[in-house]
Amino acid sequence: MVRLSVNVNKIATLRNARGGNMPDLLKVVRDIEAFGGEGITIHPRPDQRHIRYQDARDLKKIVRTELNIEGNPIPEFLDLVLQVRPDQVTLVPDAPDAITSNAGWDTIAHRDFLREVIGKCRKAGIRTSIFVDPDPEMIRGAAETGTDRVELYTEAYAREYPTDPEGAVKAYRTAANIAHEVGLGLNAGHDLSLENIAYFKNQVPHLQEVSIGHALICESLYLGLENVINMYKNKLR
Template identity: 65%
Template sequence: MTKLSVNINKVATIRNARGGNNPDVLKVAVDCELFGAQGITVHPRPDERHIRYMDVRSIKPLVKTELNIEGNPIDKYIELVLEVCPTQVTLVPDTDDQLTSNHGWDTVANRAFLTDVIGRFKEAGIRTSIFVDPSCKMVEGAKECGTDRIELYTEPYAAGYPRNREEAIKPFVEAAKVAKELGLGLNAGHDLSLENLTYFHRNIPWLDEVSIGHALICDALYMGLGNTIQAYLACLKD
């Protein structure tokens, strides 16, 4: 079964725009689980422009499914993850001021660094995942770093889907097959939506998890959060 992890960063963005605590990020995390989400994802950035480090600390004891903390493993981030001990940590090569994630790791060039960081997290009992482009070479490099899983960066698939979905999915299927052969768990995320998720899952049914935030929160403005989560879960049915 492919799990749906809801990224609640955008909820924090709305809250931060006006100050105060409306919407309540902690309540949204709890409600997402009540509505059927099988995980909660947060991606704290150094400037804390959406999810704040304190949010992560407060969310951890409330999550009853799985907490996934994404981010660039700078010292501050590593300390937070080791303090909170989430179910999963996803390493993303963001710069400090990056608007949103836009590429995966070069797992060959950064092998020594990633191996060291992953070792620290695994020693703490945290499942590890590396954010990678749909490249067989990068998947193989991720395996060499000792990670438990990879997360495929799916923006290129989402961008290509309206024009030619068969071509758009090809490199992802190839990379996913390599991951499977190597015994790596498989996650996916970025710009997956109600429009393109079913086809992605149908072609890569052994996905362990998808992490979805922006599109899901946008849909929730019209459909309501509970209905939206159920719609995304429907896309992941076998």
Template identity: 65%
Template sequence: MTKLSVNINKIATLRNARGGNMPNVVQVAKDVQKFGAQGVTIHPRPDERHITYQDAYDLKPVVSTEYNIEGNPIEKFLTMVLELKPTQVTLVPDAVDAITSNAGWDTLKHKAYLSEIINECKHNGIRTSIFVDPDLKMIEGAAHTGTDRIELYTEAFAEGYGKGDENSVKPYKECAVLAHSLGLGVNAGHDLSLENIAFFKNSVPHLLEVSIGHALICESIYMGIENVVKKYLQKLK
């Protein structure tokens, strides 16, 4: 079964819009795990406009499944990760002012930079993953950095599938096969939803984990978060 890691950034966005502590991100993290999610993902950004660095520390004691922290490994981010030692760190090449992740790493151009960070994280017992576009050359480049896994950036698939183009999954299938042959674990995330997750999971081999936040939280407004988490788990079997 492909593991579901719930990204709770949007819970923090809602909390921050009003101030105070409602909804409570720590309680939501406890709840999604109780409902069956096998991981919790956060993506703190430098301006802390949703998940804050303090949230990252507050969540550490309550994540009993897998704790995945995503982000651009600027000095502040990397310091936090090395202190918290989450299960996994996912390296994402975000611009400081990015609304959301919009591209994967150029693993050829940034090989030395990524290798140094990955080596330090692995030395501290943290599993590493690199956010990449579905490009075979980028997968090959990732393998040379020493990373444990890749996370396939799935926006292009989601957009194509939403327009009825089932062939939009083909590059992801090819990349997953190559990654597996190179000894890399395969994760995926971005714009995956209840509408497309079963097709993606059934089409892409060796898929270990999906990280889903925006769609899952939006769907939960209508159907309830416990119900939605269980729907994802059913589709990922």
């Protein structure tokens, strides 16, 4: 079964909108785990517009499944990760003003930088993953950085899935097989939803974990958080 890591950025966005503590991020995370979520993902950005750096420190104390911290490894982010020591860090090359992640790493051009960052994380006992497009060259390049896993950026799949499911997933299937061949674990995330997750899981081999936030929270407004988490888990079996 593919593990479901729930990204709780949107819960923090809602909390921050009124300046208080409603909804209570820590309570929601406890509930997600109680409902069957198998991991918690957060993506603290420099402006802390949703997840704050202190949230990462607080969540480390209560998460009982797996804590995955995503982000661009600028010095402040890397200091946070090495202090908190999550189960996994996912390195994402997003600009400070990006609304959301919109591209994977060029693992060849940034090989030496990634190798240095990953070395520090692995020394601290943190599993590493690199956010990449489903490009065979980038997958092979990732293997040269020392990373444990790659996370396939699935926005293109989600965009094309409604009109051409097979065309949408083809590059991801190839990328998954290459990742397996070069000894990398495989995660995926971005714009996956109840509509498209089952087909992706069934078509993409060697998949270990998906990280889902925006769609899952939106679907929960209509269907309820506990119900939606179990709907995802059923589709990922």
